[in-house]
Each structure stands twice: as structure tokens, then as C-alpha cells.
Amino acid sequence: MTVSDAVVEKRRGLSPRQRAQRSRGIQYAVLIVIVVVAAFTANWSQIAEVFFKPEFVKSAFTSGLPGAFLKTIEYTAGAFVIGLLGGTLLALMRLSPVAPYRWLATAYIEFFRGLPAIVVFVAFSLLPLAFADLVIPLDPYGTVWLALGIVAAAYMAEVIRAGIQAVPKGQIEAARSLGMPAGVATRKIVLPQAFRIVLPPLANDLILLVKDSSLVFIIGTSAAAYELTGFGRDLANTESNLTPLVTAGFCYLIITLPLGLLVRWLEAKAARAH
Amino acid sequence: MALVEIQNLHKSFGSNHVLRGIDFTVEEGEVVCVIGPSGSGKSTLLRCVNLLEVPQQGQVFVRGEDITDRDCHLDAARQQIGMVFQQFNLFPHLSVLDNCTVAQTTVLKRSKAAAEQIARDTLDRVGLSDKVSAYPMQLSGGQQQRVAIARALSMDPALMLFDEPTSALDPELVGDVLTVMRKLALDGMTMLVVTHEMAFAREVADRVVFMDAGVIVEQGPPAEVIGNPKEERTRTFLRRVLDPTHVEPTP
Numbered sequence A: 001m002t003v004s005d006a007v008v009e010k011r012r013g014l015s016p017r018q019r020a021q022r023s024r025g026i027q028y029a030v031l032i033v034i035v036v037v038a039a040f041t042a043n044w045s046q047i048a049e050v051f052f053k054p055e056f057v058k059s060a061f062t063s064g065l066p067g068a069f070l071k072t073i074e075y076t077a078g079a080f081v082i083g084l085l086g087g088t089l090l091a092l093m094r095l096s097p098v099a100p101y102r103w104l105a106t107a108y109i110e111f112f113r114g115l116p117a118i119v120v121f122v123a124f125s126l127l128p129l130a131f132a133d134l135v136i137p138l139d140p141y142g143t144v145w146l147a148l149g150i151v152a153a154a155y156m157a158e159v160i161r162a163g164i165q166a167v168p169k170g171q172i173e174a175a176r177s178l179g180m181p182a183g184v185a186t187r188k189i190v191l192p193q194a195f196r197i198v199l200p201p202l203a204n205d206l207i208l209l210v211k212d213s214s215l216v217f218i219i220g221t222s223a224a225a226y227e228l229t230g231f232g233r234d235l236a237n238t239e240s241n242l243t244p245l246v247t248a249g250f251c252y253l254i255i256t257l258p259l260g261l262l263v264r265w266l267e268a269k270a271a272r273a274h
Numbered sequence B: 001m002a003l004v005e006i007q008n009l010h011k012s013f014g015s016n017h018v019l020r021g022i023d024f025t026v027e028e029g030e031v032v033c034v035i036g037p038s039g040s041g042k043s044t045l046l047r048c049v050n051l052l053e054v055p056q057q058g059q060v061f062v063r064g065e066d067i068t069d070r071d072c073h074l075d076a077a078r079q080q081i082g083m084v085f086q087q088f089n090l091f092p093h094l095s096v097l098d099n100c101t102v103a104q105t106t107v108l109k110r111s112k113a114a115a116e117q118i119a120r121d122t123l124d125r126v127g128l129s130d131k132v133s134a135y136p137m138q139l140s141g142g143q144q145q146r147v148a149i150a151r152a153l154s155m156d157p158a159l160m161l162f163d164e165p166t167s168a169l170d171p172e173l174v175g176d177v178l179t180v181m182r183k184l185a186l187d188g189m190t191m192l193v194v195t196h197e198m199a200f201a202r203e204v205a206d207r208v209v210f211m212d213a214g215v216i217v218e219q220g221p222p223a224e225v226i227g228n229p230k231e232e233r234t235r236t237f238l239r240r241v242l243d244p245t246h247v248e249p250t251p
């Protein structure tokens, strides 16, 4: 028996199942080491004091957290509606037979998708300086919905366009052969099917929008208009403690986690339908 | 006046010259079957009759009106022409009933109640009155195709176009659809049918049109075109369709 034969023999000694077990054992060992090191080196009482102090959680609730929670939802919902309407319009423009419409829509979409959203918000914060007598109605909602919606429309337009193009050509042909004009065929036949197709990615956009609504504080709204991030930051500042911000952060999860489940459910449903 | 009259029709897709000068007419009440090898331009011809394909040259007259004229009210012309597709193309997001009412209410401006009454009547004609509230996905292929026929009939068309209506069906479902079409023909509907069902063409058609390579090679009563074809190309095609195991002798 040669040396290499011996090595082969030894490898054979471990079955695939045994090798998998050994690999898993190593991974657990690494994890335990990390946890133990963290447990002994971190100053847990200070961490708890700064991030999770119960009395600050309580004071957050009494000093306006529910209102800020509601504002986050209102800002997001309004922006979603604007994004959906604007996005549908842009998607239809991108697919228009009229070339200038296509160019306009493409320029808009590429511009606002390429731009960091924060730049748009800074621009909106400076608008009143540039145009002294500019009044955006429904203060503060109008400004916030517009700033968030302008960016959301660009993202949603691409999703909706893909959805419209995913509707089989035979559907349009069937509609037109029944005498439906192009507009009616689009409204009654194409768009309902397109929205069914894009429901999961649109719900995903909604989650992104919830998080983007945190950028609102850059516009410099008044305290009464604070959403979760603005509220948490403000209170954390005055209390010199991060607990209010952490509490606000958990509130985002209350919104986004169920939405994430919704996305997965919609995706599973769509997969079953095909 | 002929219901449909086609004059010198030419259609190309890029450099592919698919229809090479088609002249033909369909009279009121006539049943015309179009046969021919795959790729010969049968579907394209049918789709030119309601202008789903726009021909480069030639005219299509429906009741004397030139629908290739750019001033023609195309949607109005299409209302008179029902079309049944090989792949059914039912609207999957609408129930069977709504599939049959959506064009009635939006195009013909019928009231919802009137449209539903007509839809129920046509669904009854195709033997599906019990599937009114089902969705297309829940139906078999044969049932879907019959809904597609009912959907077209709900618009009271003067002409029905069928593009290989049974080619996508499992063999045991073909009969139901052909039965509905046979009944329709007996009721006097004008029909233009692209089909590979030679028995159906022989029995139901008033006239059979044989197409090959973008031209009409011969046409006439089924007994002549199918039973005793004059042209060699027709004979070759029929030998192949009627006896698929037949092997052409190599020249």
C-alpha cells in the first residue's frame, strides 16, 4: 500500500454525513467563542442604560411616539399614492408611440433613480428660500408627499412598465378584436393584469418608502410634523440617551415586518397561479 | 355585396414576404375554410381581415367599407368581426360572464343587465351556462375555447374568424368545440375558419381555400378541393395531412 492509497483510505473513513456533522460542529464552536468574548468584554449595564432604558421608552410613548408613528404611515401612504399614479403615467409614457413622451419619461426615470433621495429632500428644504412666495398646499403633507412621491414614481414606473410588458400580446389582440379602443383595452384588460403581476415588487417599494420617509426631517418640518425618525432623534437629543431612537426604530419594524410577510405571501400566490 | 372582399393583399415581415397578392371574397352566410401548410400565411391573412396585421399593399373591404383606409373607423369595423384564437386569449382576471360582457358595456354601451342577459344566452348556446361565475383558469381547454366563442358572439358579429381553434386542444376536447362551430354554421353565421380538421371542412364548409407560400393555390367546394384537387401542391399537402405516415417518394 502506497502513501496516497493511505490518504484515500483515511478520507473514506469519514462518510459525507460525518463530514457535514464536523463542519457544523466547527461553526457552532466559532459562534460560542464570539458570544463568550462579547459577553465578557462589553459593558452590558452601560449598553442597557444608553439603548434600552425602560423609563425613556415610557416617556417616548407619553411625549408623542404614537403621533409620530401615525405621521410615518400618513407620509408613506400619500407618497405611495403619488408614486403609483405618477409611476403608471410614466410607464404609459415610456411605452407611448409618441417618441417625445418616451424621451421625457426616460429622462425623468433615469434622473430620479440616479439621484440619492437625500438630494431631493435637501432641494425641497431649500425651495422656500429660492421661491419666497411658493406655497405647497396641505402643509406639511403636501411637501412631504411630493418629495417622497417624485422619487417613488421613478422607481415604480420601471416596475409597472415591466408588468405591462409581461401581459401577453394576445390579451391586447383579443381586446382590440372585440372593438375596444386602445385606451379601453389598456384600462380594462392590460392594467388590471399588469398590477396583479407587479403587486409583490410594488409592496417591496412600499417597504422602501416607509424607510425613506425617515428622510423627511431633512426638509425641516416643525416638531408637530415629526415622523418616527425626527421624533426619536429630537427626544434622544434632549434626553442625551439613545433609547427614544431605538424605540422609534422598533416602530419601523412593526410596519415593515408584516409588509415583508405580505410580499412573500403575494410572491407565493403568484408562483402558484402559474 | 360581399361581406368581405380582399384585393391584391401583400404583407411582409421585414424581408419575409408572407402574403403575395391575395384576392378573395366571403359572401354573407358563407362558411369558408382555409387550409394549407404551416407557415403559408393563413393566420396572417385572417389577421389582416380585422387589421390586427396592417398590410403593406392592397385593400380589405368589410360591407363595402375599406378598412385599410386610415380614415376608417377601425374599432367600429372590428365590432362586426368576431375572432377566436388558437390560444383562446380569454381575460384571466375576469369571470366567464365578465369576459362576455366587458366589450358589450364598454364598446356597445349596453347596460350591465342587458349585457349579462346576452352573455348568458350566448354561453347557453355554447353549452356553458353552468360556468358563468367560473374563472378561465378553472376551465378545460375545450371549455375555454367555447367561452372565447361566446365572448365573440356576444357582440353580435356579422362575421366570425377562427384561427386553428382546436389546434391547442387535447384530442378528446376537439369534438365539443367543433360541435359548437357546426351549430353556428347551421344557424347561418358567416365564418372564415383556418383549420387542419379536414373532416370538419369537408362537412361544414361551403368553400375550401388552399393556401401555400403566401398565395391562394386553389379554391372551390370541399368535394373538389379536398376530394379531387386539381393542383399538385394541394395533392401533396392533403396526402401529408390525411396520412401522416405516408412517405414521399424521393424523385
Ligand SMILES: Nc1ncnc2c1ncn2[C@@H]1O[C@H](COP(=O)(O)OP(=O)(O)O)[C@@H](O)[C@H]1O
Binding pocket: B013, B016, B018, B036, B037, B038, B039, B040, B041, B042, B043, B044, B045
Ligand atoms: N408578427 C410576426 N412577425 C414576424 N414574422 C411573422 C409574424 N407573424 C407571422 N410571421 C411569419 O409569417 C409567416 C406566415 O405565418 P402564419 O401566417 O402564422 O402562417 P400559418 O398560419 O399558415 O402557419 C411565417 O414565416 C411566420 O414566421
Ligand SMILES: [Mg+2]
Binding pocket: B042, B043, B044, B164
Ligand atoms: Mg397559423
